[in-house]
Amino acid sequence: MALIPLLPLFHNFNREYFNGTLTSASKPLVAVRWSDGKLRKTAGFYRRGPKLNGCYKSEIVLSKPLLEFLPREAIESTLCHEMIHAWIDLVLRLQEGHGPNFHRRMIAINSAQDQFQITVRHKFPVPISSPKWWAICPACGLRSSYQRMVKGAACRKCCNLHHGGKWHASCLLQYESAKESI
Numbered sequence: 001m002a003l004i005p006l007l008p009l010f011h012n013f014n015r016e017y018f019n020g021t022l023t024s025a026s027k028p029l030v031a032v033r034w035s036d037g038k039l040r041k042t043a044g045f046y047r048r049g050p051k052l053n054g055c056y057k058s059e060i061v062l063s064k065p066l067l068e069f070l071p072r073e074a075i076e077s078t079l080c081h082e083m084i085h086a087w088i089d090l091v092l093r094l095q096e097g098h099g100p101n102f103h104r105r106m107i108a109i110n111s112a113q114d115q116f117q118i119t120v121r122h123k124f125p126v127p128i129s130s131p132k133w134w135a136i137c138p139a140c141g142l143r144s145s146y147q148r149m150v151k152g153a154a155c156r157k158c159c160n161l162h163h164g165g166k167w168h169a170s171c172l173l174q175y176e177s178a179k180e181s182i
């Protein structure tokens with residue numbers, strides 16, 4: 001399974017948007033990793049803990065099941081969102097969730113580029129039991145249920161089969177209202 005490596009992105013964003021403050025002697029101050037297949041409640045999170053993988057005392061985790069078949073911008077905006085939390089905690093040494101520092105940095109990053117937009121809440125789909133939308137793959141016809149339409153989501157099965165596990169535009173899901181189709 002080919003997931004986008006997160007560390008090069010982290011170093012990039014650290015240079016561009018955090019003045020290099022999230023590394024010390026080019027080593028990240030925070031561990032950055034993909035989740036296992038089970039993290040389905042949120043697209044990503046930042047946390048601090050006494051004993052996280054070896055020398056790190058905090059980590060950023062991105063949800064593999066929610067993000068792996070979304071376009072790159074979704075991964076970038078989620079990573080950057082969590083990096084703002086890490087920056088507030090480790091560099092500013094403040095406890096503030098989505099407060100004024102978060103908003104200021106988010107707005108600065110959003111207006112500095114047009115590749116991705118950070119939002120306060122991660123707006124990615126979480127599969128649920130009574131769907132509002134069916135997402136249909138044009139390639140294999142697979143239908144999956146979603147609560148929200150998500151622009152740019154691709155068919156997991158076809159990306160795996162035909163595109164080496166990477167997001168591909170030819171597997172873009174098409175949406176149909178679940179209410180009309182029942």
Ligand SMILES: [Zn+2]
Pocket residue numbers: 081085098120
């Ligand atoms: Zn947040």
Ligand SMILES: [Zn+2]
Pocket residue numbers: 137138139140141142155156157158159171
């Ligand atoms: Zn498909």
